[in-house]
Amino acid sequence: MTDQTPLSSEYASLDGRQFKSMLLAGMAWLEQHYQIVNQLNVFPVPDGDTGINMLLTMQSAYSEIAELDDPHVGNVARKFAKGAVNGSRGNSGVILSQIWRGFSVALRELERLDTPGFVSACETGTRFAYDAAPKPAREGTILTIIREVSERLGSEVETRPDLRDLLVSAVDQANDALVRTPDMLPILKQAGVVDSGGQGLTFILEGMLRHLRGESLEAEMVAAAAAAPGRKQVPVMSAMEFGHPYDVQMLVTGTNLDVEHIRVAIEKMGDSTIVTSDGDTTVKIHVHVFDPGQPISYASRLGVISDVVVENMYQQYLENIGVEVVEAPKPTVELLPGDVAVVAVSPGDGLARVFYEQGAARLVSGGQTMNPSVEEICTAINELSAEKVIFLPNNSNIVLAAQQAARKCKDKQVVVLPSKNVPQGVVAMFQYANVRLHEANRNNLDLFVEQMSEALEQVMAGEVTTAVRSVEIDGVRAEAGQLIGLLEGKIVVSGDDLAQLMHDLIGRLDSNAYELVTLYYGSNVTAAEAQDIGDALGHDYPYFSFEVVAGGQPHYHFFLSIE
Amino acid sequence: MTVAIKVLADSVCDVPRDLAARLGIALIPTVVTIGSQSYLDDDVQLTRDEFYRRLPMLNPLPTTSACPLGLTRDMVATAAAEARHLILIAAPARLSGIYNNFRLAAEEFAPGRYTLIDSGQLTMGAGFLVLEAAEAALAGASVEEIVARLQALQSRIYIYAALSTLDNLLKSGRVGWATALAGRILGIKPVLSLRQGVVESLANIRTFRRATDHLIDLAMQHTPLERLAILHTDNLAAANELKSVFAPVFPLEQILVVNVNPSLGTHVGAKGLGVALITRT
Numbered sequence: 001m002t003d004q005t006p007l008s009s010e011y012a013s014l015d016g017r018q019f020k021s022m023l024l025a026g027m028a029w030l031e032q033h034y035q036i037v038n039q040l041n042v043f044p045v046p047d048g049d050t051g052i053n054m055l056l057t058m059q060s061a062y063s064e065i066a067e068l069d070d071p072h073v074g075n076v077a078r079k080f081a082k083g084a085v086n087g088s089r090g091n092s093g094v095i096l097s098q099i100w101r102g103f104s105v106a107l108r109e110l111e112r113l114d115t116p117g118f119v120s121a122c123e124t125g126t127r128f129a130y131d132a133a134p135k136p137a138r139e140g141t142i143l144t145i146i147r148e149v150s151e152r153l154g155s156e157v158e159t160r161p162d163l164r165d166l167l168v169s170a171v172d173q174a175n176d177a178l179v180r181t182p183d184m185l186p187i188l189k190q191a192g193v194v195d196s197g198g199q200g201l202t203f204i205l206e207g208m209l210r211h212l213r214g215e216s217l218e219a220e221m222v223a224a225a226a227a228a229p230g231r232k233q234v235p236v237m238s239a240m241e242f243g244h245p246y247d248v249q250m251l252v253t254g255t256n257l258d259v260e261h262i263r264v265a266i267e268k269m270g271d272s273t274i275v276t277s278d279g280d281t282t283v284k285i286h287v288h289v290f291d292p293g294q295p296i297s298y299a300s301r302l303g304v305i306s307d308v309v310v311e312n313m314y315q316q317y318l319e320n321i322g323v324e325v326v327e328a329p330k331p332t333v334e335l336l337p338g339d340v341a342v343v344a345v346s347p348g349d350g351l352a353r354v355f356y357e358q359g360a361a362r363l364v365s366g367g368q369t370m371n372p373s374v375e376e377i378c379t380a381i382n383e384l385s386a387e388k389v390i391f392l393p394n395n396s397n398i399v400l401a402a403q404q405a406a407r408k409c410k411d412k413q414v415v416v417l418p419s420k421n422v423p424q425g426v427v428a429m430f431q432y433a434n435v436r437l438h439e440a441n442r443n444n445l446d447l448f449v450e451q452m453s454e455a456l457e458q459v460m461a462g463e464v465t466t467a468v469r470s471v472e473i474d475g476v477r478a479e480a481g482q483l484i485g486l487l488e489g490k491i492v493v494s495g496d497d498l499a500q501l502m503h504d505l506i507g508r509l510d511s512n513a514y515e516l517v518t519l520y521y522g523s524n525v526t527a528a529e530a531q532d533i534g535d536a537l538g539h540d541y542p543y544f545s546f547e548v549v550a551g552g553q554p555h556y557h558f559f560l561s562i563e
Numbered sequence: 564m565t566v567a568i569k570v571l572a573d574s575v576c577d578v579p580r581d582l583a584a585r586l587g588i589a590l591i592p593t594v595v596t597i598g599s600q601s602y603l604d605d606d607v608q609l610t611r612d613e614f615y616r617r618l619p620m621l622n623p624l625p626t627t628s629a630c631p632l633g634l635t636r637d638m639v640a641t642a643a644a645e646a647r648h649l650i651l652i653a654a655p656a657r658l659s660g661i662y663n664n665f666r667l668a669a670e671e672f673a674p675g676r677y678t679l680i681d682s683g684q685l686t687m688g689a690g691f692l693v694l695e696a697a698e699a700a701l702a703g704a705s706v707e708e709i710v711a712r713l714q715a716l717q718s719r720i721y722i723y724a725a726l727s728t729l730d731n732l733l734k735s736g737r738v739g740w741a742t743a744l745a746g747r748i749l750g751i752k753p754v755l756s757l758r759q760g761v762v763e764s765l766a767n768i769r770t771f772r773r774a775t776d777h778l779i780d781l782a783m784q785h786t787p788l789e790r791l792a793i794l795h796t797d798n799l800a801a802a803n804e805l806k807s808v809f810a811p812v813f814p815l816e817q818i819l820v821v822n823v824n825p826s827l828g829t830h831v832g833a834k835g836l837g838v839a840l841i842t843r844t
Binding site: 353354357358426427430433434437458515516518547549563 | 747764765766767768769770771772773
């Protein structure tokens with residue numbers, strides 16, 4: 001990746017290739033610093049990692065232009081924006097993608113990027129970002145950064161005909177606004193951090209400026225090229241993270257086989273589709289799917305099938321890394337045509353079983369630390385045959401991406417129910433199952449939405465995790481590495497001993513208001529440990545019932561559902 | 564002493580003993596077997612308090628069986644000698660053998676002068692029919708009038724229950740859909756209805772408090788009410804609390820609070836709550 005095109009000495013304007021290089025530089029600089037952005041979470045929990053979300057959004061954007069060699073800036077911007085929107089994750093990623101959408105609209109007709117073009121792109125980007133953000137727009141966030149940058153550039157465009165000079169002002173203003181974000185959002189001030197999304201955007205602008213200054217990006221580009229998220233050292237993938245487990249291959253022999261037609265049909269069933277033909281009598285099919293029966297029965301209707309090979313890739317993966325194979329969670333609901341289906345985000349295999357048990361038709365892997373992209377959400381929704389879909393993000397940082405995805409799924413009626421956490425998602429699923437008990441209601445989208453929305457308020461959520469940095473909030477002090485317990489997103493206890501911390505956390509609950517505490521234990525807690533803690537709590541707090549359930553979520557020792 | 568009409572019922576109808584005595588109702592006891600010991604469900608051999616004290620510790624669960632044919636024959640024979648016509652009200656034939664035993668005994672001792680009715684209900688859902696029949700008989704109504712009255716009432720009787728556990732229902736095996744809920748990851752408090760002998764699942768709810776709220780919503784949709792009973796399985800405090808909820812819609816002094824008979828209690832488990840009602844609409 002050394003397609004850096006030398007700039008003219010004047011920096012009056014960039015062509016499409018130079019624009020592409022500048023975008024790559026922005027991404028690369030963010031890649032160098034995304035962990036700093038991650039650490040700016042208001043709460044020191046491994047939650048909604050803004051840095052990785054913004055980086056993944058940038059990578060998805062860049063992947064659309066990586067192979068592109070087009071001198072037309074408008075074309076580059078359009079493709080870049082498309083990739084950004086499809087791959088956007090988390091609230092900051094979605095807003096960032098809207099900034100790039102604004103760029104693409106403003107730059108659509110431009111052959112070359114000049115200073116008025118850049119200013120207009122920032123202005124349009126600002127407008128798109130504000131439109132996409134939750135209302136009322138919160139100042140002291142990425143929104144403020146892009147707005148102030150665009151205002152500053154608007155006032156200087158007459159006097160600065162040089163793009164490099166303009167970007168100097170942009171970075172200057174971004175940094176200036178960034179240090180003021182704690183004054184605009186008290187919660188930032190309390191946590192002693194600047195806004196994470198704003199910081200991410202500032203890094204991107206800085207990277208773009210560095211490129212115009214000719215500062216070396218070689219190292220950064222190598223880093224960016226290697227930055228595909230899948231290459232990171234990750235723990236064992238859950239079945240959901242893995243995706244389609246079955247590799248299906250077969251030959252179909254028949255007459256008048258229409259390869260294109262078959263390809264379209266097979267593509268709808270899964271991914272990694274390869275459909276090839278050697279003439280018009282034999283077609284070779286390869287696809288990765290959840291249900292191997294689907295392509296096989298489809299193909300058997302076309303002609304005679306042979307050489308059928310079905311392999312469980314997930315099982316092979318687990319065997320390769322030496323993990324005991326357990327049956328992957330799978331849906332239990334049987335949907336009839338017209339039924340309302342639920343797609344939900346689940347951060348672990350145990351929770352996947354819980355969601356499937358209550359009737360989720362499809363799950364998207366993700367949650368606190370890995371927010372699914374708009375495209376992943378779209379795909380999950382589109383892969384369902386159901387026309388009416390309710391989506392449960394189960395994390396406040398996924399709501400916006402889900403809403404974007406809902407808008408993109410134009411062929412379906414998709415309603416995003418803004419569940420902020422897993423416990424809310426589970427109680428909503430209980431209502432879903434209850435509405436489904438009455439067959440006449442199974443296609444009544446409005447009724448599902450009404451009943452499930454009401455349920456969201458019926459549960460209090462708690463979390464136990466490790467503080468990723470030292471913090472003092474609301475009088476609770478925690479050192480980095482200590483355990484912290486949160487109720488409704490607020491830190492209420494900290495400590496070093498998990499059982500003691502759980503005891504303290506439950507002690508905060510009003511015994512008159514609640515009766516049942518479900519403890520979903522994470523992948524960093526063993527079943528025996530979790531059961532011991534549940535038993536001890538049952539002994540200490542006899543007026544609550546405790547249910548201990550395998551959640552399998554990463555980083556969080558426990559999710560608590562308090563009802 | 565000969566009376567025109569005598570009402571007989573099984574103990575599953577849960578008409579309180581004092582009320583039954585006052586209205587001349589004969590309650591034929593069913594049988595509960597705990598381990599190797601069988602008890603008549605007559606509030607003497609096995610009191611409800613004692614039964615529910617033991618129930619949580621019992622594994623396997625007690626077994627339940629219909630009114631023994633011998634005892635049923637004796638009691639029907641006695642009634643047949645006292646009255647010109649018998650009205651027998653039995654638990655649903657599809658859930659119990661009581662109905663058949665009643666038929667055999669009545670056919671033997673009161674051929675041609677008995678009326679056997681499948682209540683389609685349990686506990687006070689059936690109890691309301693028994694009370695109506697006995698009150699009407701005392702007031703001098705004819706058999707035809709009483710039967711017509713009961714038939715008219717049957718479609719207006721509703722029973723709703725919130726169970727604190729699914730275990731007993733699962734183990735009892737008498738409710739088909741419950742078996743589908745076996746092996747669940749998350750526990751549930753089922754809310755049920757009983758209509759015309761069919762037990763239906765209305766909702767599966769995580770907490771008993773919300774299940775109780777749902778129960779109240781279900782009952783309130785039937786106001787105005789003609790009769791109302793609060794049912795519980797060893798959960799008197801909650802039953803009294805539930806009773807007070809109905810103060811705005813029904814005279815408190817007319818609400819019966821019933822600790823459900825052990826036969827039914829075995830199948831639904833302790834600490835449950837329920838409502839039996841007759842709607843006016």
